[in-house]
Amino acid sequence: MPQPKYRKIAVIGYRSVGKSSLTIQFVEGQFVDSYDPTIENTFNKMVSVNGQDFNLQLVDTAGQVCMLYIALHYSFYLFTSVSLFEVVQVLHDKLLDMVGKIQVPTVLVGNKKDLHMERVIKPEEGKKLADSWGAAFMESSAKENETAVELFKRIILEMERADGNVASEDKKCAVM
């Protein structure tokens, strides 16, 4: 049995987009309806992906001071409206500046997809932005318990891919 791998994931984004809700949904399997602005919370969770255990440290950052945490290596972003959509581009640029890399394993997340009537950003737009970063894109609803586990597993896969432990789709085609 392989030893667990330790990985750190930062949840970064504007305030009230659902960073804590998604993290708590993943760690505890429950949705917290109230809004309590986060200072910073750290969670630990063990999860298995493709037969490998991962010991995750999840850093749920404060929306108001999200810029303070952009130096963390593994991150994903959330947006729920046009202005926030623009904010994530700025955050992503700053993150790359801080870590001095041209790419960081990232999942761009469009949360609150249950609020159909309030949708502003089309999924294609989110996908296009994520593609421009070489990142994955997912939509989620922390409220409806949709995809919280799936999206954290996805960021693990993105990290594994960056470490050369998972073949990308391109590489698979090249081999064939």
Ligand SMILES: Nc1nc2c(ncn2[C@@H]2O[C@H](COP(=O)(O)OP(=O)(O)OP(=O)(O)O)[C@@H](O)[C@H]2O)c(=O)[nH]1
């Ligand atoms: N309808 C709906 N509401 C959500 C969803 N995710 C979070 N919320 C609500 O949005 C509000 C803000 O959620 P939080 O998880 O605290 O947001 P945050 O991004 O951690 O906010 P900060 O701590 O300020 O950075 C809360 O009232 C949540 O219940 C979702 O998927 N759907």
